[in-house]
Amino acid sequence: MRFGKTDTVQDLKHEVAILESYLPAMLSDEEVEKIIDEVIETFENPDIKSMGKIISLVKEKQMVMPI
Numbered sequence: 001m002r003f004g005k006t007d008t009v010q011d012l013k014h015e016v017a018i019l020e021s022y023l024p025a026m027l028s029d030e031e032v033e034k035i036i037d038e039v040i041e042t043f044e045n046p047d048i049k050s051m052g053k054i055i056s057l058v059k060e061k062q063m064v065m066p067i
Contacts, residue, residue, distance in 0.1 A: 027062060035061045 027035075039057045040046050046054065 032062070
């Protein structure tokens with residue numbers, strides 16, 4: 001490491017690892033695509049005007065996905 005900051009870097013990496021342990025697991029690309037497809041299917045005629053609602057519903061569904 002430059003400037004002798006290896007101890008600081010190690011401390012920060014340790015802190016990040018601790019914080020990440022409290023976060024929910026990330027969804028795979030396939031899981032996200034499946035959620036998006038499911039939400040879009042609920043719209044009769046999805047268009048650009050419904051994009052905001054679609055995004056909102058996708059975010060909602062992502063938050064309640066089981067780990």
